[in-house]
Amino acid sequence: MRLSPDQIIYWQHGFVTLNATIVFTWGLMLVLVIGSKLITLKLSTDLQRSRWQNFLEIIVTGIEKQIEEVGLKEPRTYLGFLGTLFLFIAMASLCTVIPGFEPPTGSLSTTVALALCVLVAVPFFGILNQGLGGYLKSYVQPTFIMLPFNIISEISRTLALAVRLFGNMMSGSMIIGILLSITPFIFPIVMTLLGLLTGMVQAYIFSILAAVYIAAATRTRKPSHKTLNNNPT
């Protein structure tokens, strides 16, 4: 029983392995980047614009709005990170309709990697916003006793992020695999549709949770430390 695309190994040289997870991730990256590049080649600043540009604009502004609604004041600072998280996971889920495609998010290694990125991003943005001292002080809020609990919560939520996404994606593929052996015709299609929905929901949940964590890390800043990064992203 294969639980992860990690187990499909195309090439191995000692420590370095080229498994399906990495390969499909590259594939997704290619699709995303080339698609974006193609669409943004002929960007129009007029009132008239192409449908694809409209589509991308809707996605980008939608993500921006979501980030803002979570409570982050400067959504463009976080748009690169959170938007890419969402787009990557959503694209991985969407591509499950392609036969033979193994979603990289179905690998615990990938989800752990993403969760680790979030784990690093939260203090990164926290420190960026309120400085190192201000960020570290948030660990001893409201009292010093809360420090270990804060650290545990930080680690556990990262783990939860990774496992939640992995479980959902893996289970989707798993259920389809199992159903294929039992009712090979119609039911797997229904489950695939359900898997698509689940994948979208998971992408949304993952990125929204990351946004919430970052917002929680940046919210406790003091008024005197308004050192915002104004880089448009």
Place this chain on the structure above:
Amino acid sequence: MLIDWFTVGAQVLNFLILVWLMKRFLYQPILHAIDEREKRIAAELGDADTKRAQAENERNEFQKKNAAFEKQRAELLNQATLDAKIEGQRLLDEARKAADSLSAKRQESLRNEGHHLNQTLRRRTQQEVFAIARQTLSDLANTSLEDRLCEVFIRRLSEMDAKTKPVLAEAFKTAIEPALVRSAFELSADQRSLIQNALNETFSADPAAQLRTGIQIRFETAPELISGIELATVTGQKLAWSIADYLLSLEKSLDELLKDQDKPLAKVMPELEVNSP
């Protein structure tokens, strides 16, 4: 083991690369395009606002000007109408006045002409009438008429009213010169004595005249009397009866009548007595 740590590291790297790539190729261009468009729209809206405000201003100004122009035009029109009316009224009045004065003048001249004609006619008629009367009476005058005249004069002497009589008697009394008796024809001796007697009789009734033997008189011929006898004292008292007197009196009264007709509003002159007391 489900977690392959090499894969984890590779995926972290992949994800970071993807983040950078997506920033580079998706978010930045898209956001830039959106910003540009928003800026452009804002600029266009601002421009439109400016233009609209400008248009509004211009429209207001135009409306104001239009209203002022309309008002001015109406005022001018009113003024012109009023002026024309006044001028027309004035011209009409002038014309009417001129016509009135012309017509008055014409009437006046017509009246004057008529009046003159009338006057002339009347005068001529009067003169003719009197001339005829005088001529007739002088033609008719002869001795028997003289006798009749004498009789009438004597009767009048005797019928003299009570007022005149004492005045005449007083005149005879105080007279130094004899009283004058004028007649159109030479009086005969009989007639003269008749008149003398009559005078004596008339005034002898008066106690003042009784003292005298008779009244001194002298006789004179005066053809202008036409027919008649006149007794004049030195002091100016006069007793007369002649056709010329009648004619004169008639002429006078006719003249007055004509004058009254010419001037209906003038007061009627009091009739003069022919004989002074």
